[in-house]
Amino acid sequence: MPFDWIMGLAGGALIGTAAALYLLVNGRIMGASGIIGGLVDGSGRHNWIERAALVAGLLIVPMIAAIAMGGAQTHLTGNWAVIIAAGLLVGVGTRLANGCTSGHGVCGISRLSLRGIVATVFYIGAGGLTVVLFKHILGVI
Helix, strand or coil: CCHHHHHHHHHHHHHHHHHHHHHHHHCCCCCHHHHHHHHHHCCCHHHHHHHHHHHHHHHHHHHHHHHHCCCCCCCCCCCHHHHHHHHHHHHHHHHHCCCCHHHHHHHHHHCCCHHHHHHHHHHHHHHHHHHHHHHHHCCCC
């Protein structure tokens, strides 16, 4: 089995385990966009330390893993305008959809939530169409 598949399987298992533990310990869904959104808009003041710790973990752990493995390979474009626009659009989209891949995809589908399943189908489809448009038709990325 190629190493990439093993790393993807391990990462998926870790995300699933983290989501299950978050639900078990806190009684809430581990939706990263909601957690970050609560920090940004101030609605999560009552548990900001917990939210900040999760966000820090989302940033620090991959950095440590990349350093430990000798760097991370990516096919990300070098065009900073595209990277910034993509990040902003993902952020706006997750707020409009009231959730992200961790909330709707991981937690919603595992709970057989119709809302989570429908949202996941739509954002995966939108992502696919975006890649076709911007990479294969426009050649921007």
